[in-house]
Amino acid sequence: MQGEGRAIGGGRATGSMTGRLLVATPALKDPNFDRTVVLLVAHEPAGALGVVLNRATEVPVADVLGDWSDLAREPAVLFEGGPVQPDSAICVARLRHPTQRARGFQQVSGAVGTLDLSADPGPLRENFAGLRVFAGYSGWGSGQLEQEIEEGSWFVLDALPGDAFVDRPDDLWPMVLRRQGGMMAAVAHFPPDVALN
Template sequence: MDLFGDRLYQALEQSEPEPGMLLVSDPIDGMGGVFPRSILLLLEHSDTHSMAVVLNQRSDVAVFNVLPAWAEIAAKPPAVFIGGMHEQRAVSALGVLAKGVPMDDHPDMLRVANRIVRIAMSEDPGSVAHMLEGVRIFQGLHFWGPGELEEEIAAGEWYVTPALPSDVLTPGNEDLWVNVLRRQPMPLPLFATYPEDIGDN
């Protein structure tokens, strides 16, 4: 991790962490090796804690098998995603508002950034389907205590950058980690070619 994190992430100017920002892990040891090449979306960030969800770790569980009412509006691939190592029983939904659709202070939606929204699991999916491009279902979350996320960023473990709505609904045949790196300032796009297994190099 030293070659990538300490010499690259620490050397680059990046955005401050806040809700709606992405955390891009280094390619070797993302989240302690549990979720390498991971992309996290910050949902909450304050002096007391930070909370995020991993966007690119798909499970083998189909949404239809556990939450059939949500399956119809689940984005492809319609699987439950592993949102983090904490709160493993917690299930959450992220959606992307359709272009031009106002949220109108919907009581069961909370805007994260631009068109990205958190949707209460108590919500009837049918009542919001017309407002959304799609929904992603997550099980688990990732938490940091006071100052912990800032320490990890300072150590070069994360690159902080704004999220796009399309990041939440990335199709299964695309590599979100690669996509996010490719749209960053140089030299980060060069590292998008870093192999998943260094032995392949």
């Protein structure tokens, strides 16, 4: 699929991919990442870290982080960020204005970044348009993600500011693929189990 839109796949990725989406290809057989969309919140020579955007749980944010729950976008539940350290939490937030600065906010791309949940939410509420909380994360060691991309496990695509905050996260995988157009859009209709086709 190399060359479709702004996708990287089947070739060596160069430079930092922080802020981009990893979209699982049908060739990816790891059940942890089947039909997932991962936002890379960090990518450097030592490795990469991201959160799965489309795996909602049934645990309300209010049950875990009551003070922050009114800023959680619908569905206002915890998300499974990945298989690494599932007892830890990463918060992805969106500033109301991309030029704003806020205490505890680390920019990933544009108005989207990670937010330190140990801060007092009171004075910060007016700065953010919404947030999502992820239990655990997805991680790769040095060169591991690049190898998986080269093997055809992931499409690397541009993220839109609202991707981490969609109301229907289950629809994110086909939605991101369809907006690429061409052959990439056709992948969105790939059956979950080819044997059933």
